[in-house]
Amino acid sequence: MQPGTTDLEYGEPFNKAFDHIRSGIDTAIAKFNEIVEQVQQWKWLLGPAALLWIKHSLDSTKTALNVVLDRVEQALEHQLPVLSLIHVSFRWVNDVKTPVSELSSATTDPANENLPKWTGDAASAYNAKAVKQKAAVDESVVKSEFISQWLFTIAKANVDYAVELAKIVTGLVGKLAQAASEGVTVIDLPWAISTLAESVGDMVTAGLNVLLTIGQRFVDALGNIRDIATQVGDHSKLPGGRWPEAVRG
Amino acid sequence: MDALNVITDSLRDEGGKWLTLSDQVAAIKVAAEQLHLDPSAFFIGDANVLIHSLAYKDFHTFMVAILSGAVTEFEQVGEALRRIADEYDRADEVISLDLNEIFKA
Secondary structure, three states: OOOOOOOHHHHHHHHHHHHHHHHHHHHHHHHHHHHHHHHHHHOOOOOHHHHHHHHHHHHHHHHHHHHHHHHHHHHHHHHHHHHHHHHHHHHHHHHHHHHHHHHHHHHHOOOOOOHHHOOOHHHHHHHHHHHHHHHHHHHHHHHHHHHHHHHHHHHHHHHHHHHHHHHHHHHHHHHHHHHHHHOOOOOOHHHHHHHHHHHHHHHHHHHHHHHHHHHHHHHHOOHHHHHHHHHHHOOOOOHHHOOOOOOEO | OOHHHHHHHHHHHHHHHHHHHHHHHHHHHHHHHOOOOOHHHOOOOOOOOHHHHHHHHHHHHHHHHHHHHHHHHHHHHHHHHHHHHHHHHHHOOOOOOOHHHHOEO
16 A cells, blocks of 8 residues: 555545435435335325335334444544544654654764764764664654554555445435335335335345455454564664663763 | 864764754654544444554554654764864864763763
């Protein structure tokens, strides 16, 4: 994954998915109520058996709708915090990694071209210290890159989750709108609602499975915790997990 | 300009370089400090985010500590180089110095 220098790459599809979710879920609820109204309208013409059949189908549609609503509510609550994670992952690159990497060559490049004229014990000691400082600078660059990539992996799972949730909501709206338009006559109504219940149920089940897979990818990022532990515990260039002391005290 | 002045000048320039580097890394450290994340920032779906959040917190703390170390060390290297230049000027030659004394804050 090659991140750009701004967070638009992740932030934009993420927020766009949420726009679709927000407007879609409102439409879905409106369409569902529309269908319920149609049933009310024809109730007097439908026999008890047909009504029972319709009620059963409407209930299972409602259950599927509620499952999606739960996911939507949970996602909406986390939209802004997760957006901050996306920002932070880019800031590790832009505000830490890049500026630290710019310091690297300055550590060992002499400020004054006459510095190599300085020779002897003190000069060698200083040069050795400068090399160690440079190694620590470079190691900090590697670590900032590591943490930003780790966060990008998590950000990507979140974007995918939001996009998939938006797809489920959009699909739901499509099915509900179809049933609402097909069920305008008393003859077609029971059949339209029964088809609706079945297709919505299948669609939501399939969608939730995809969400589960994406959730697993988020959990799998935990495997990288071992990488994190390795990063924090790798003391070859940062002895004792600290910046190398050039000057004691 | 005699040979000694050439060396002490370049030592003072080199010391100044490290003080500048110290200021630069201090600014980066301040930027890094702001990069904390709440547990709610990790996932929009239904998943346990606690371990992710704790791992990040550890890493974040570690990075800020590392960068703080750089601020201190860079400054001390800069000061040590200036001390060396002062010692040479005082002796009027490039003398042998007690390195334990020189590279001590």
